[in-house]
Amino acid sequence: MNEIIKRPEIKSVDFCVDENIWGHRLYDEQLPHLTVLEFLGVLGSNLDKPLRPHEGMGGTVKFRPQRQIRLRGLLFNNPYVESIAESARPDEEKWRQWFDKFAQGATRNGDGDMAYLRHSFSTFDDFAKAIELLRSSSFESRSNKRWSSKFVFPFGPDALYEDLEIDSRGKMSNDRRFFARTGELLYLMLSRSEKGAQLGDSLAKGLFDRDAPMNRLARALQGDPQFADDPRPAGYLPEMKNVRFDQICEDWLSILAKDMPIYDALEHCIAISGLNMLLYFLERAKRIAGDDEPVEIVCEIVSKERTKVRTLSGDSYQFNQGLAAKAVRAHVESIRQAPRWGQAASVEFPEAERVKLMREWFQWPPTDDGDDEDYSGKSPDALVAGLVELALARHEQHVGKIHSAWSRAIGLSSRRLSRRIRYAPTDRLLKSIVVAIVDDRMQFDEFLAEAKRRYGLVIGDAEGSRLVEAKLVDQEELSENRDNLEARLVGLGLVRRLSDSCSFVENPFAFKGEAAC
Template identity: 35%
Template structure:
């Protein structure tokens, strides 16, 4: 691992005026945020990629030990499409209540003519055979939207990323232009992913694969979106003002290559791009979880981490309790990291010199905290610090409170969102994989077919996933529960994968994991 230079304060100011304490960002980057789901991080990533692709620089950004990437990108507003799909309930009412096609168009256009966007939707009448055809197209994008069941405002809802013309910004919904870029749901997690991918050794190959598979503007679904776009959209783009990408602290990590390898494996499969997005979201979310745990361990010095997965059993198994303890420990790893980082300040020579300052030790220590953490408490608060230790304690309290509000929730939220963890009110939360996550792991790790035990070993080697007895012995040394519990756990996974069409048993001693999606790309 190579750490990049300390981020200058000028960059912090540009990153957002709400940053009062630069602590989590220094360890994991700016920023990961609990309101941004793995799906929304994927959409933000694709927005960055699309913008940089137009400049011929996608995942070919320059960086090095002395400086980070200097990336500026833009995002579309796509006012007409998002209004039609997410803020247009009158369309169905008109279709159901009016018989004449001409009258349907007249009624609907009169209604949408009063919209605050000042968009004239009359161009749609020329592009569809009748009003019902338009309704079916709009319904298609409504039903296939990202996170269909969400109750977010319509300016924070997104159509499925079928291609480059399906990507647009999260906006705060203020005024005729729908306001400005909102950082609640596009919280820079996608920028972190872009920087991670750019720093992998496979960046150029991933860029080519994304361009050909996910952002192919000629596919029929992307062409269908373009039918909804206003005349002259390509010449008069409604871009959000240029955005400066965030910050990633480490120049080189194995996490970046694992993320890139997963993407390359999935994007090489013989499925159309839209069939690959969900497994990519899950695998990317898993990479972020492992990145967060790995960076936490790099600060605390803790031993290599693990993910103990319990495969659902008819009765409560000892693996569930072990997995629950494992989940709880991992969930608290970021907190242990920031506490260790703050504790380390006391051992710095600069801190010792500041405490020993005979003139004004309190001010000297406040300068150290400002330099290390960009923490500048209000003058009224600072005046109450009787000693340097009191100032440090106040910062530590502020850091723990801030951590608990957002960053502490990222690991559990993302683990559940990607199907890595499950929760039950009477039990708690533990690692137990969903069927879509199991499929995604097969897609990324099995070229065509592979012996089942080799597959389990690969999951352990690549992700730290513990399911069977061999991997448990490698992880724990001395097994924490009876070996038979791990054997049963692996057997349940095999049976489950067989039901999913992912395992074929040829004899009592030979089971193979099958990747049914492998083959020549379409």
């Protein structure tokens, strides 16, 4: 059984149920690319011991994130730079006008004096082109998010910073909306994996090169780094070991070993991290709910004709969508099976003893405002039922949306050609899966078996044998679904057919230093 780490008190919540199951915290609005950005920020703060466990801290780590107010202001709170650059004014006049406009919107958090930019760029037009280049490679640059919650691509250490809310008076706070600690959990997962240190060294070498061209450009705009005032502890992750942690690490190492630029590899790491963390969410939910069967994701490879596989894929999606709520209910109700719950019947004040136990498990009921007497008079069933209702209501707001939000974000789910959401992986996700699984080339059926072993993906008749035996689908329909995937991968240049019965999935990047066969 996996070792469970004692949870610290979490003061930002009224009770801990989701946190006990998955950690503090997984969050639906922090999509996989934001998760990886937050993860890299934690890593950048621990380059002296990257992805190594920190001893004497209960399995957690500390980090001091960068804020880079100047860089993000120049990229995302600077709408007039283009019009000034395109004007026919002399260079000196362009600088003067831009300095005046930028000063009007400055937050006074180190962005009041921007004179250093004149020494970093030969001309104003060069400065404007640098902004255009970095902005064009950023995440969600065209979204309507606040400017302080937009992010440049992580080209290096100077391009990393945390999410912030900055009010009209320049007061800054990390309100945990888009950097909600999910990236901190990813860091903890990888630091607790068997090959975490190996991955940490690889990432430190590949992504934290201060002299990389694009990082130098970010540094020219930012100037000296800006940090949060004090180090802070990372979030809480319940398990010390989990096979999913090892799988995420193995996938990252596999992707980074391929013959492609580190920034291209990072895009695949983002997709694979999203898939693996979604599986962590579902696997943990099943285990807590008392279901030890592996997570199953029945995927339709989209075709024009409606098939039974499409229906099964929708059913699979809906089943997995309901797992988390089942886990919440089961976790709260499991306190009745705790030895101390039963032993409380023999003490003088059994209800008070059970209230004490519930506070230890869930930080609930509250102890302030004189509520003790109100709760201690309730029956055990009323206490449990009350917390189940509260926990499910809070769960539905964000954590309960993780499955739908993340599966859509990584390209795993779709409504295309159907009124129901079902699992229908995109070409982009399929390519990331091939890059992660296939070192050089792999027989197609072996690839399908490995995709099911790693990620629970059911595509062909061999992987869906349980469904065939249960008479939920004909073997021929799953075989056709398999053929549809093969055709898709052929079109993507990822499968080579040697004969009608022999096809190989080929990784176009193979291993560095090796040629693909």
